[in-house]
Amino acid sequence: MARLAWLAGLACASAGAARAQVPEQVVDIPTRPGVTQRFLYLAPAAPKAAVVLYAGGHGGLRIFPNGSMGWGAGNFVVRTRQDFAAAGLAVAVVDAPSDRLSPPYLNGFRQGAEHAADARAVIAWVREHAKVPVWLVGTSRGTQSVAAIAIRLADGGGPDGIVLTSTILREERGRAVPQMELARLALPVLVVHHKDDGCKLCPVADTGMLMDRLTAAPRKELVVVSGGSNQGDPCEAMASHGYNGIEPQVVQSIATWITAAR
Template sequence: MIDIATRPGVTQRFLYIAPESPKAAVILYAGGHGGLQLDPYGTFGWGQGNFLVRSRQTFVSNGLAVAVIDAPSDRQSVPFLNGFRLSAEHAADGKAVIAWMREQTKVPVWLVGTSRGTQSVAAIAIALASGGGPDGIVLTSTILQDDKGGSPVTGMNLSALKVPVLVVHHKDDACRYCPVSGTSGLMEKLTGSSDDGLMIVSGGSSKGDPCEAFAYHGFNGVEGEVVRAIAEWIVAH
């Protein structure tokens, strides 16, 4: 468990796991409200089932150092990251974690988000495009439509992104905010990216709410293959 100072009076907690010689590093942003409520012993108060959270060790097994990021200390109650993901404060927290990961690992640092975590990843990378940002980003199950007062990723200034961008989506994602048909419009807006890729996934199984972690939205049943493909793409870039 790592706690670092990010803003005056604010700390950012994350769970850090790494192989002996990482090829790259990833900072994982969960979806939903994003408040993992990590205790000092690494126990999750919420979000254990989230695609990225439950796959954290698989990223490590594929050669990547991992930070599973919680909400910051001033967002440790409802609404957690809701209404905060696009803020300058969230970007400042992200910048501090990126710097820590770079210093710790000495390898490229990427941001990886899933569902509402893609709003965090895109917003942080855009805010830090002029310096201190990630070496690349991965958007999985991207928020492409939003009726909750937030901003879909497609509504952000994606042309500001100069780093590589990988978009990963399940072809049968039935979450109303994440129609696979919207991925083509997302890719068209990545005009400044140094490289971009679209990975459409199939297979697995879907259980429960189509916007939750064990539906196709959360790559249920194909997590290992998806994480391996993401890791290979990151290392290649």
């Protein structure tokens, strides 16, 4: 059974305190023939687990060789990468692959076999370098990537668990996450959602339907959070949809759940 939990919505007093930043490196690895996959990689000493992060929107971060980005730096899972590292996790922030570096980037690509092949290579690289379980974490449209990848790699080469934040629960094109073959996911699944998410594709009322369809997950939980600051477009990163103002608590909740599954 899924358990409904609530996080306090108060800003963490130490969130703005100075903290040593974990060094980041830009990594390019071959995936499909003639294709490479770029990601930012950062890892604390002796990580407890690893997370591969998939941003929402079109997903084309355009990571430059110096680690800066052409787009998406404010996306929830991108802007919190140092928080994930501070929580003891190795982190890979995934860009679009080399054959998708112009519009529409990952749009129309997230649920396909080629995206899963790219992810398999990233998971293998992170698993080899970090020597810990590897989880996929997606936010908004990134949840379509994470769920589709885990389903396609269910027979081998896939993650040890997945985290879906601000899940796409309804869709105007393609398939929303609840319409995928979720019964194939025989791995731990954490679902995080803001109770005031105003994005029309992500109504919190539909999260129960999502949880009900995770029939093979050996461990699953729904965490509904509250608080923070709701600004701008309800489907963008500075709204409740992106956990604006409560990022440290949300990341710590995810990290605690992941490491408890070891």
